[in-house]
Amino acid sequence: MLEIKNLKASIGGTEILRGLSLNVGAGEIHAIMGPNGSGKSTLAQVIAGHADYEVLAGTVTYMGKNLLDLEPEERAREGIFLGFQYPVEIPGVNNAYLLKAAVNAKRKHQGLPEIDAFEFLKLAKEKMALLDMDPKLLNRGVNEGFSGGEKKRNEILQMAMLEPKLAILDETDSGLDIDALRAVAKGVNALRSPDRAIVLVTHYQRLLGYVEPDRVHVLSQGKIARSGDKTLALQLEEKGYDWVREAANG
Amino acid sequence: MAPDPDNIESLVSRRYEHGFVTDIAADTMPPGLDEDVVRAISARKNEPEFMLEWRLRAYRQWRDMQEPAWAHVHYPPIDFEAISYFSAPMSDDDRPKSLDEVDPKLLETYDKLGIPLHERARLAGVAVDAVFDSVSVATTFKEKLSEAGIIFCPFSEAVENHPELVKKYLGTVVPQRDNFYAALNSAVFSDGSFVYVPKGVRCPMELSTYFRINAANTGQFERTLIIADEGSYVSYLEGCTAPMRDENQLHAAVVELVALDNAEIKYSTVQNWYPGDENGKGGIYNFVTKRGDCRGANSKISWTQVETGSAITWKYPSCILRGDNSVGEFYSVAVANNYQQADTGTKMIHIGRNTSSTIVSKGISAGHAQNAYRGLVRVMPQADGARNHTQCDSLLIGKKCGAHTFPYMEIRNPGAKVEHEATTSKISANQLFYCRQRGLSEEDAVNMIVNGFCKEVFKELPMEFAVEAQALLNVSLEGAVG
Numbered sequence: 008m009l010e011i012k013n014l015k016a017s018i019g020g021t022e023i024l025r026g027l028s029l030n031v032g033a034g035e036i037h038a039i040m041g042p043n044g045s046g047k048s049t050l051a052q053v054i055a056g057h058a059d060y061e062v063l064a065g066t067v068t069y070m071g072k073n074l075l076d077l078e079p080e081e082r083a084r085e086g087i088f089l090g091f092q093y094p095v096e097i098p099g100v101n102n103a104y105l106l107k108a109a110v111n112a113k114r115k116h117q118g119l120p121e122i123d124a125f126e127f128l129k130l131a132k133e134k135m136a137l138l139d140m141d142p143k144l145l146n147r148g149v150n151e152g153f154s155g156g157e158k159k160r161n162e163i164l165q166m167a168m169l170e171p172k173l174a175i176l177d178e179t180d181s182g183l184d185i186d187a188l189r190a191v192a193k194g195v196n197a198l199r200s201p202d203r204a205i206v207l208v209t210h211y212q213r214l215l216g217y218v219e220p221d222r223v224h225v226l227s228q229g230k231i232a233r234s235g236d237k238t239l240a241l242q243l244e245e246k247g248y249d250w251v252r253e254a255a256n257g
Numbered sequence: 258m259a260p261d262p263d264n265i266e267s268l269v270s271r272r273y274e275h276g277f278v279t280d281i282a283a284d285t286m287p288p289g290l291d292e293d294v295v296r297a298i299s300a301r302k303n304e305p306e307f308m309l310e311w312r313l314r315a316y317r318q319w320r321d322m323q324e325p326a327w328a329h330v331h332y333p334p335i336d337f338e339a340i341s342y343f344s345a346p347m348s349d350d351d352r353p354k355s356l357d358e359v360d361p362k363l364l365e366t367y368d369k370l371g372i373p374l375h376e377r378a379r380l381a382g383v384a385v386d387a388v389f390d391s392v393s394v395a396t397t398f399k400e401k402l403s404e405a406g407i408i409f410c411p412f413s414e415a416v417e418n419h420p421e422l423v424k425k426y427l428g429t430v431v432p433q434r435d436n437f438y439a440a441l442n443s444a445v446f447s448d449g450s451f452v453y454v455p456k457g458v459r460c461p462m463e464l465s466t467y468f469r470i471n472a473a474n475t476g477q478f479e480r481t482l483i484i485a486d487e488g489s490y491v492s493y494l495e496g497c498t499a500p501m502r503d504e505n506q507l508h509a510a511v512v513e514l515v516a517l518d519n520a521e522i523k524y525s526t527v528q529n530w531y532p533g534d535e536n537g538k539g540g541i542y543n544f545v546t547k548r549g550d551c552r553g554a555n556s557k558i559s560w561t562q563v564e565t566g567s568a569i570t571w572k573y574p575s576c577i578l579r580g581d582n583s584v585g586e587f588y589s590v591a592v593a594n595n596y597q598q599a600d601t602g603t604k605m606i607h608i609g610r611n612t613s614s615t616i617v618s619k620g621i622s623a624g625h626a627q628n629a630y631r632g633l634v635r636v637m638p639q640a641d642g643a644r645n646h647t648q649c650d651s652l653l654i655g656k657k658c659g660a661h662t663f664p665y666m667e668i669r670n671p672g673a674k675v676e677h678e679a680t681t682s683k684i685s686a687n688q689l690f691y692c693r694q695r696g697l698s699e700e701d702a703v704n705m706i707v708n709g710f711c712k713e714v715f716k717e718l719p720m721e722f723a724v725e726a727q728a729l730l731n732v733s734l735e736g737a738v739g
Contacts, residue, residue: 055694056693059686080694091691094691095685097706097709098682100709104705104709109695112696116696169695
């Protein structure tokens with residue numbers, strides 16, 4: 008589904024990704040771990056198409072298409088979803104309104120009619136119940152005055168409504184209390200399916216206790232330093248990132 | 258509905274009765290202004306003596322006045338001797354014969370705004386025979402209104418048929434020498450609307466210039482007077498969302514509202530005069546004086562405006578809260594894009610006891626535009642129990658525009674409660690990226706954020722108007738980002 012080859016990217020003239028390669032297949036869950044500054048978030052932003060990041064070399068192929076040719080909104084409509092590490096507040100814009108606009112943008116792209124207002128509301132409420140979210144959040148401004156946990160749940164709600172083919176969750180677990188972590192994990196697990204890929208960018212192993220990954224990659228200095236199955240995450244927890252760094256340099 | 262041929266004929270011929278006759282349609286007075294020009298204007302309109310005297314008094318005062326320079330707008334000096342003060346409407350021969358002859362860009366905009374086909378013709382100034390539909394609508398409306406005893410007619414018609422009302426109220430809210438442009442308007446005003454709602458009558462429909470037959474020709478110096486007698490209610494809509502082109506660069510309108518005891522006037526404006534091109538060339542100078550007088554106890558006047566057009570806007574719809582317990586409201590969205598300049602706001606003058614006022618102003622600046630809010634809240638010593646709440650928000654799109662706020666407060670009663678809240682925000686690159694990552698185009702994202710910002714004002718507009726205003730905002734900000 009997603010094939011990244013020798014990707015090099017920079018922000019503000021500083022090279023962050025230095026020849027990263029990664030394959031993610033349909034139905035798989037990958038965890039990308041690594042210390043601060045190793046390039047985890049940069050990878051997520053480059054896949055989503057953030058204009059501040061410059062791609063210097065390499066290729067990114069998504070469902071057979073050159074992803075780097077597409078505008079951010081085209082990538083989204085083609086089924087790529089990024090759960091933001093710091094979801095932005097948009098005061099005055101109703102949360103439900105954005106959600107509905109997003110669902111309809113995708114439906115339009117697929118040649119489907121706009122979603123019926125009642126159907127939309129019913130669906131949104133169902134998903135919110137699953138995530139243990141207060142239905143009132145639907146009528147607030149987008150992320151406006153939301154707590155950290157509410158913001159992250161709102162990201163998962165958007166993901167659940169948009170049903171992406173490839174979801175990248177950028178540190179969705181950071182700063183969550185245990186209840187919120189469980190709710191988020193429940194949301195992610197509910198989306199597990201043979202034709203969907205999920206990439207979890209995370210600092211810690213604790214989310215992986217709830218969402219079991221097929222593959223775990225450790226990033227160091229803009230490259231994948233080590234890949235393995237879920238036991239790699241446990242090893243990391245035990246030995247720390249220095250272990251990977253030393254292994255990579257050695 | 259099929260148009261009734263008799264009605265059309267009578268309506269069309271009435272146009273000719275009141276001055277705009279085909280044989281004078283071609284002529285325009287030579288540029289310049291003196292007493293003779295004022296006399297000539299009055300004569301062409303067959304005005305009674307009192308009206309001529311009134312105009313002359315205004316002219317003499319105007320002659321000694323100075324153009325105001327305090328507004329936060331910049332433009333080359335206006336040569337008032339180079340303006341022609343009476344131009345008859347374009348004759349049908351000079352107009353496009355059909356929509357095929359109209360600028361395709363204009364038609365494209367109509368399309369985006371969802372303007373019905375038969376109205377496009379009228380708006381684009383196509384010769385009159387294409388306009389039968391709206392004429393018949395206007396006829397039906399007029400009948401309904403006269404049943405209720407409501408007078409709704411062109412100003413010149415009111416001067417002729419209801420001189421006692423005109424004499425009693427004209428200039429009592431905006432005096433002739435109120436300001437430079439009001440004095441000029443008083444001397445040379447062309448036409449406008451007149452509304453009188455009798456005691457206890459609730460006007461059964463929104464009154465709109467849209468349906469007034471010769472609305473298209475009121476032009477440069479428009480004069481509007483609305484009187485709501487005791488216990489009455491009226492909602493008036495001015496302008497329309499379609500872009501209006503006009504050969505006259507200077508527009509100086511005056512609007513006066515009078516609300517007597519327990520009466521309420523709701524006045525909504527959508528202003529979309531030609532703003533000039535992307536480089537700031539051309540465009541209308543819109544210097545308007547609008548004021549409402551809550552003359553009676555428990556009266557209420559509410560201004561709602563969506564201002565997207567004009568190269569320069571200078572406009573402060575105000576309320577004089579004279580009656581005890583009277584209420585004034587001002588809800589405004591002002592958009593300035595490219596090189597547009599807007600200096601707009603309101604004045605709330607609290608005189609009666611327990612008067613209250615609400616101001617909600619939303620200014621949006623994009624491109625190289627400058628947008629200023631200027632507001633005055635004045636509480637007089639006798640105005641016990643006065644309350645005001647002001648909320649003044651600015652939204653910036655891009656790096657080269659500016660937002661300015663000039664709030665003035667003059668509080669002379671120690672018991673007054675006055676609150677002022679202000680915010681300035683910017684559409685951030687992160688907000689746009691967030692929306693785009695959810696599948697929205699950049700333009701849709703901007704529109705969504707802008708409409709969210711304006712929500713509080715849009716909900717004050719009559720329903721269909723609100724939908725149109727939203728579409729208009731989107732068109733006005735096209736290309737504002739990126």
